[in-house]
Every structure is written in structure tokens, then in C-alpha cells.
Amino acid sequence: MKITEIESNWFELPVKIKIGAMPKFKITGTLLKLKTDEGIEGVAAGHFVNSDEACAIFIRRWKKLILKRDPYDIEAITQDLINYTYRILIGNPIGISLVNCALWDIIGKSLGKPVHQLIGTYQRKVKAYASMPYWMKPDETVKMTKTALDERNFKAIKIRLGQGLDKDKAVIKALTDNFSPSELEVMVDVNSGYDLKTNLKLARILESHDHFKWLEEPVFSDEIDNLAELRSLVDISIAGGENNFGIHEFQTLLQKGAYDIIQPDATRSGGISIVKKIASLAEANGKLCIPHVFGTGLVQAANLQVIGSLSNCPYFEYGFYPDFILFSKDGSYELDTDGYIKIPDDPGLSFNLDEDEISKFLK
Template sequence: MSIITTATALLADIAVETDRTDAVQAFVKQETILVEINSTGGLRGTGYSYTIGTGGSSVLALLQGHLLPLLVGEDARNVEGLWQRLFASTRSTTTGAITSLALAAVDTALWDLRCKRAGEPLWRLAGGHRREVPVYDTEGGWLHLSPDDLVESALRAQQAGWAGVKIKLGKPRADEDAERMRAVREAVGPSLHIMTDANQSQTVSSALQLAAAIEPFGPYWLEEPMPADDIGGHAQLARATRIPIAVGESMYAITQFRNYLETRAASIVQVDAARIGGITPWLKVAHLAESHNVMVCPHFLMELHVSLVAAVPNGKFVEYIPQLRAVTRTEMTVRDGMAIAPDEPGIGIDWDWDALDNRRVS
């Protein structure tokens, strides 16, 4: 048995490494919620989730006041059962971001324990499809950057052998977004993928105009053009454009992904392990997408997602946005355009606890 003896949580603020802007917001800091679970036999699992500036204290309160006390005395091996029990205890706040983020911090800690107990890395225990996955860059594509800045970053990624780059969309006019696309495409040629992201800033009509404006420059996908709950709008757009539609970072339940897939409203799934509630539901979404012949390209959290993308056969890309380097002793390895999943037992994140303590929110 592996009985949980203690379960604790903390909140730490991690500054962004560069200015990050999109069509609706700026990423001012990462509120990082960490959960530590200790079990009999001396094993410790650490999990985490995040917000990008607000709500971290609410996630922490839900964990400390309601969820973590339910874990003590339980068998840490029963990961699915514990996820379901904690989810059931929060019926009045599901489905929603706060609950999913809290569940994710617990679930990733339980998976860290599971992997350490088995002596296996996450990428293998979660599926073991392959260890290396292609990576694309988002850090060089933020909305405030000029076309010249975008071109410089894209050329740097191309020279490093990376699969692609992401350009943020949402300028006041569609032709401005198209000009940003044109500048990058002309600089890199046809071989580099250019992903685009409108961050839920569009209406159906403006999304149709935007898709038409950028389509000549061969975007690999158009991400979150409209609010995530507008499934009908995304379905209409998907029928009207040849650009693949990507969704997922703002969805918090498996059924939301099912509805998108069944209505053909999206053809790329970007499920975020923190926002879906952890590794346990992330894998369910990935396999659901596989049943629809749809690839998974998760949002953010590259340090965790590299292992999950490597685990499943329809895992396609890892998004490069480094955010944990200030609080970890190691960082994700990228070699010849491929992100390499950590091979140590656990989820593969080597936390620097002194650095975290220095950023702890009291």
C-alpha cells in the first residue's frame, strides 16, 4: 500500500521571462499552485497548476479548505478513484476553472508519486509512444511585436530546426494581421509551419474575414478565433475555411471536447493539463481525439506536456513558452528541433524549493 500521510499546498508568483500580449490580455505573472503529497514508504509527489495573474489564491483556498483534507489516509495508488472523489466533492463549483486547476495540482502530484513508485518517467507510464516530439515557438510571436521582430524570431526558429512558430492575431484590422503573416511567410518560405492564435477575440463574422485574409499565407491552424463556448460559431467557421481550427486551452471538461469533435467544429485539440483537471482527464481527451483522427497539440506547460505528447500516438507538437526556469534546477531539453521528455522517474520537473520559497505568496 501507499497511504497518503500529508497533503499540503503553496502559492508562488513567477514573473514572466518576456512581455507577453495577445488580443485580449497580457500575461503579467504565473501564479503557480503546488501540491506536495507524502506517502508511506517515504515517497513524495509534487504537482502543480497555474493562472496567469488572478485567481491563484482562490485555487489555494479550495485545496486547503476542502480537497487536501480528503486525501489523508487514502491509498495514493488509486489515482482515478481519488480524482473522482475530489471531483464529486466539488459538484457546486464544477465545471469551472477554479475547480479544474485545483484538481490538476492534486492529480499531477499523484502521477508524480505513481511514476516514482514504478521507477518510470511519465512519458512511458502514460503510454510510452516515443520520447522526442517536435517543438514550435510562441515566445517570438506576441501581438505587440513588429513584423520585423516576428521575422527575426521565425528565422531563428527555422535555423534551429524547429517545426514552426506561432503568430498572435487580433489587430484592429484583418489586413494588419495578414501583413504580419505575409512578412513571416516571405521570410521563411513554405517549409516552416506558421500557427496563428486569435485568443477568442473574434465574432463569427470577423473570424470569417480574418480567416479569408490570412489563408493565402498557409497558416497551419487558426487557434481560438472565438469564445470557447461558441461551438456553433466554430463549426460554421470550420466549414467555411481550409485552415484547420484549433481549440482547447479554455475548456475544462471532457464533454466540451467531445462536443467539438462530434460537430467537427475543430480539427486540432489543445488540451491543457492544468485547465482540464490534471493528467488523468488529459489522457482521456487525447484518446478521445485519437478516436476522431485528430492530433493533440497542448497549450503552454511545456515542462509537463512534453511527456504527455510523447506518451500518445496522436501527440504532435509541444509549444515553447519557458516559464519555470526561475524555480527549477533543470529545463526542458530541445535538440535538433525536438523536445525530449525527461527520463527520470516522476513527471520530470526538478523544483528548486529555495527559489519557490522566495516567491511564496503568504
């Protein structure tokens, strides 16, 4: 089997969001299809960023590294992309990640097996937390949380803070007044919106309640010394890594003691193959690896497959936003009464792309 065609495009949705310190931005994404001479097609889509048009172009220019190659040579192809388009030429990490995910999709489909079985299944289901897409006022936060718990069976959520400590305190109070720790676990993400001093104050507030499990991306991911210092001063777990790429960056984060929980993303950090390696690094250092997930249903699918193979991943980040963003013919994943999602067992990434729906947004 050989790869015969690369089809990469980008899409833009009629939705704007504001997260942490970032300005409000439109939701976009990259869609990749790798086609083979046996009629098997591998599909992957990227995380929402502002460089998806460039990412689609990058991938098209990698023809010499991808075309006419056997998808089963996935490790060689991935390493060639890393070595010759990233480590030397400062290339596109999302593009590399999508190629790896699409190759796994091809391999799984050709064998009639889900990817998690091909890389070694550890768990058949995982606890999901409802990841809120943006900062919300206290009453809106409570309303969406009740919806997540009552209508979807979630037992855990992630909220976005970072718009000022006074606003944060109001959201925290609303949640802790309305929900007990036994009925709701809460993860907190400030998306690098605060400095070290402010994060320390926020951590102390969170630590005064039993609801809160971790503080995510407190400062920018390259502030390794600040991350390590914050972690040394607080009891709440510090999480992050969504903005890091490859095993070498994550090795440095672990060696420097930056995080208690690392969060690579299969569609950002190098692909399924690389996240699997990163998780092993974390395991060897006694750390959890809970992949970051933010994007379309294909982003969810790729990360859910690798999570099925991880022994140090107790949670799945489930984006709690409108279903039309998923582009799935099968709709949203269903949770059981305990708040768990079953790891899908269909071949490849176990995702049924709605071609008609996504075509409306392709550029």
C-alpha cells in the first residue's frame, strides 16, 4: 500500500471565542486526508488556532516526505517530518501531528481495528469532564454546569478563569455554593492569563475547597522556571503542555519539575505516536498524562484512541460546545451514568466524518 494523494484544506466556523489572555478569535481548523492506492483514506483535523490556512499549505509542500510511501512506515515518516520540517526549518507542529494521526487512521482501517488496540489497549472507558469553551459569568457557569450534570451525566467540569481575581472569586463561590465536592470535580484553566504572583493567590483560593483538582496553564509554557516555582509553593496540581511539541520539550518540562500533570495533544504535540512516547516519559517520572483536547470531533477521536492505551490517564477532556462543530455523522459521545465514555472500537480513529457538513465551512 502506498500514499498517492495529500488533500489539506482549512475551515472557518461562524463562532468567536475569547480564552484567557488571548484576544477574541474565530474558530478555524485544518482538515487533512491522505489517500492510498488501495482506496483507504486517512482523515485527521487540527486544533482551533489562527494559522490553519498556513498549516494546510505546509502539509501540501511535504509531498516528497509523504507520497509513494507505505503508511505502515509511520515511525519513519513521522521522524522525517520532525527532523526535516521542524527541528531544522521551524515547521508546523500541527501539520506533523495530523499526518501521524491520518496514518494511524489508514493503518487501523486496513486492519479493521481501532487504533487503541494497535498501540496496546489499557482501558475501555475513561471518565470525561465537560470542558467549558470560554470564561462565563457566575450564573451562566452554574447553569451550564447543571446542564452538564443533569442532561449529560458529567461528574466533572473544567472552567476558564483568568479575567481578574475578583471575577474568578465570584465564579468559584457560585460553583462551591451550588455543588458539593462529592457531586462535582472542577478543573481550572487560566490559559496563561496570569503572572506567577497572581497564580499563587488563585491557587490558595482553589486549595480552600475540595472541588478543585488542578490549575492548568497558569503561565506561558516557556516560563519553565516560574512553573517549577509555582508548583513548589502550592498543593494543588499544576497541569499543562498543550503548547509544547515532541518528546524533547516534554522531557525538559519533566526534568525541570514544571508540571504534576502533562497534557500533550495528539493533534498538536506530534501525533498519536509521539503522545504515546510522552505518556511513557510521564509514567517513568511518576506523573499523569491527560491529553489536552479542544477542537472538532476528529480532535476528540484521535486523543480518545491514544487515551485508551494509557495507564496514567484517568480523564478525557470533552469539549462542551455546540454539536455542529463536531462534524460527526454519529453525533456526540454518550456518557454512562457514572460519567464515563466508552473508547470507540470502530476501525482507525473510529470517526465517521460528516462530509456534507464540514464542506460548508471549507475555504
